[in-house]
Amino acid sequence: MTPDEFRRLGHRLIDWIADYRERIEALPVMSRVQPGEIRAALPKEPPHTGGGLEAALPSLDYTIVPGITHWNHPGFFAYFPSNFDLSAVLGDLVASGLGAQGMSWQTSPAATELEEVVMDWLRQALGLSSAFTGVIHDTASTATLCALLCARERASSHSQQRGGLQDEPQALVVYASDQAHSSIEKGALLAGYGRANLRRIETDENHALRLDLLRRAVEEDLAAGRKPAAIVATIGTTPTTAIDPLAQIAKLAARHGIWLHVDAAMAGTAMLCSENRWMWEGVEQADSLVLNPHKWMGTGFDLSAYYVRDVEHLIRVMSTNPSYLLTAQDGLVSNFRDWGLPLGRRMRSLRLWFLLLDQGIDGLAARVRRDMEEARWLKDQVDAASDWERLAPVPLQTVCLRHLPAALRNDEAALKQHNLAIATRINEGGHFYLTPAMLKGRQIIRVSIGSALTEQRHVEALWQELVVQARST
Numbered sequence: 001m002t003p004d005e006f007r008r009l010g011h012r013l014i015d016w017i018a019d020y021r022e023r024i025e026a027l028p029v030m031s032r033v034q035p036g037e038i039r040a041a042l043p044k045e046p047p048h049t050g051g052g053l054e055a056a057l058p059s060l061d062y063t064i065v066p067g068i069t070h071w072n073h074p075g076f077f078a079y080f081p082s083n084f085d086l087s088a089v090l091g092d093l094v095a096s097g098l099g100a101q102g103m104s105w106q107t108s109p110a111a112t113e114l115e116e117v118v119m120d121w122l123r124q125a126l127g128l129s130s131a132f133t134g135v136i137h138d139t140a141s142t143a144t145l146c147a148l149l150c151a152r153e154r155a156s157s158h159s160q161q162r163g164g165l166q167d168e169p170q171a172l173v174v175y176a177s178d179q180a181h182s183s184i185e186k187g188a189l190l191a192g193y194g195r196a197n198l199r200r201i202e203t204d205e206n207h208a209l210r211l212d213l214l215r216r217a218v219e220e221d222l223a224a225g226r227k228p229a230a231i232v233a234t235i236g237t238t239p240t241t242a243i244d245p246l247a248q249i250a251k252l253a254a255r256h257g258i259w260l261h262v263d264a265a266m267a268g269t270a271m272l273c274s275e276n277r278w279m280w281e282g283v284e285q286a287d288s289l290v291l292n293p294h295k296w297m298g299t300g301f302d303l304s305a306y307y308v309r310d311v312e313h314l315i316r317v318m319s320t321n322p323s324y325l326l327t328a329q330d331g332l333v334s335n336f337r338d339w340g341l342p343l344g345r346r347m348r349s350l351r352l353w354f355l356l357l358d359q360g361i362d363g364l365a366a367r368v369r370r371d372m373e374e375a376r377w378l379k380d381q382v383d384a385a386s387d388w389e390r391l392a393p394v395p396l397q398t399v400c401l402r403h404l405p406a407a408l409r410n411d412e413a414a415l416k417q418h419n420l421a422i423a424t425r426i427n428e429g430g431h432f433y434l435t436p437a438m439l440k441g442r443q444i445i446r447v448s449i450g451s452a453l454t455e456q457r458h459v460e461a462l463w464q465e466l467v468v469q470a471r472s473t
C-alpha cells in the first residue's frame with residue numbers, strides 16, 4: 001500500500017471507528033452469532049491477486065461487527081472492563097505506523113526511553129515509592145509468570161545456572177488464596193513448581209486469604225523440609241474484588257525470606273485515587289507487583305504494568321545475551337528484551353502516553369471515583385431489596401448478587417437455575433452483558449462496572465432489568 005492509498009483509506013477508517021464508537025450503544029453488547037457463522041461468511045481461500053481491500057471494507061459492518069462483543073459498550077458489565085480510550089487507539093495507530101521494535105535500546109531508543117518515562121509517571125500516579133521500577137508486559141499472566149520465575153531463582157540461588165529444579169534437593173512452594181486468578185496456577189505450573197507445591201489457601205467470609213491458614217501452611221512446609229518460595233497476594237480478586245491482608249502477608253514473607261508478588265490486575269487502577277490506597281497497604285514490601293492499565297484505565301488491550309524492586313535480579317533471570325544481541329550501549333541503557341519473556345517488543349508505551357496526555361491523572365481518577373460510586377449505588381439497591389442478596393463486600397466496582405425469592409430460599413439447585421436464567425435472559429436481551437458465576441458453591445450474578453461510557457442511568461437501567469427479569473423468570 002502506498003502512503004497515498006493509506007492516507008485515503010486511513011481517513012475513511014478513522015471515520016469508521018469514530019462512527020462505531022458513536023453508535024455502539026445501539027448494538028447488542030454480546031455478539032449473537034452462532035459458532036462457525038463468521039467463518040462461513042468469509043471466503044474459504046486466500047485472494048491470489050491484491051487490490052481487494054477497499055472493496056472488502058463493507059464486510060467490517062456486515063461480517064465482523066456482528067461477531068464482536070462490545071467491551072466498550074456502556075452496558076458491558078461482564079468480567080472486568082477492558083477500556084480502549086480513543087486516545088489510546090491513536091497511540092496504537094502511531095505504534096503500528098512507526099513499526100518500531102524495541103527489543104534493545106539501540107533498536108529504537110525512543111521505544112525504551114518513552115516506556116521508562118511513562119512507567120515512572122504511572123508509578124508516581126499510583127503513589128508507589130521510587131524503590132519500584134516498571135516495565136510493560138502484554139498481560140498480567142506473563143508478568144506473574146516472570147515473578148514466579150524470579151522467586152524460583154531467588155529461592156534456589158539461581159538453579160537455572162545448574163541443573164534447574166530437577167537437581168534441587170528441596171521442593172519450592174508457592175502460596176495464593178483459593179480466589180486467586182487462574183494465571184497464578186498457570187504461572188506456578190509453567191515455572192516448574194509442580195501442582196503438589198502450589199498451596200491454595202482458604203479464604204474468609206469476605207473471600208480474602210486467611211492469614212492464620214497461610215502461616216500454618218508455611219510452617220508445615222518448613223517442618224517438612226520444603227522451601228516456601230513465593231506468596232501471591234491479590235488486591236481485588238477476580239470473582240469478588242476481595243482484598244488479601246497484604247500488610248500482614250508482607251510481614252510473614254519478610255520473616256521467612258519469601259518472594260511477595262502482588263496481583264492488583266484490576267484494583268491497581270483504583271490506586272490513582274489516594275483514598276483507595278489503604279487497600280494495598282504493605283505494597284512497599286512487595287518484591288513485584290502487576291496491574292493492568294488495559295482493564296479499567298483505558299490503554300486498551302494489551303498493556304500490563306509490572307513493577308519490581310530488584311531490577312538486577314530480574315535481568316539476571318531473564319537475560320541470555322547471545323553475542324548477536326550485544327550492542328555498544330549495553331551497560332548504559334535498558335534493554336527491555338532482558339526484562340521479560342519475549343525478545344521482540346511492540347511500542348505499547350505510546351498508548352499509555354497518549355492516554356495520560358489526553359486524560360491526565362485527574363481525569364482517570366475521576367472516572368474511577370464515578371464507577372465506584374455507581375457500584376455503591378447498586379450495592380445499596382441490593383441491600384434494600386428483601387428478595388435480593390449480596391454475596392461479597394464492594395470495595396471497588398464489582399457487585400456480586402443473586403435473586404433470593406422466599407419460595408427458593410433453601411433450595412440451592414433451584415436458586416442456581418433461577419439466577420442462571422435471569423443472567424441468560426439479560427445477556428440475550430442485548431442491552432447488558434454480565435457474568436453468571438459460581439462463588440463457593442452458590443450461583444451468583446456478577447456485575448462489574450467500569451466501561452468508560454457507563455453512566456449512572458445505565459446502572460439504574462440494569463437494576464430495573466434485573467428486577468423485571470427476576471419477576472418473570
Ligand code: PLP
Pocket residue numbers: 080138139140141142181183234236237238263264265266292304
Ligand atoms: N489477575 C487478576 C486478578 C485478574 O482479574 C486477571 C484477569 O481478569 C488476571 C490476573 C489476568 O489478566 P491478563 O488477561 O492480563 O493475563
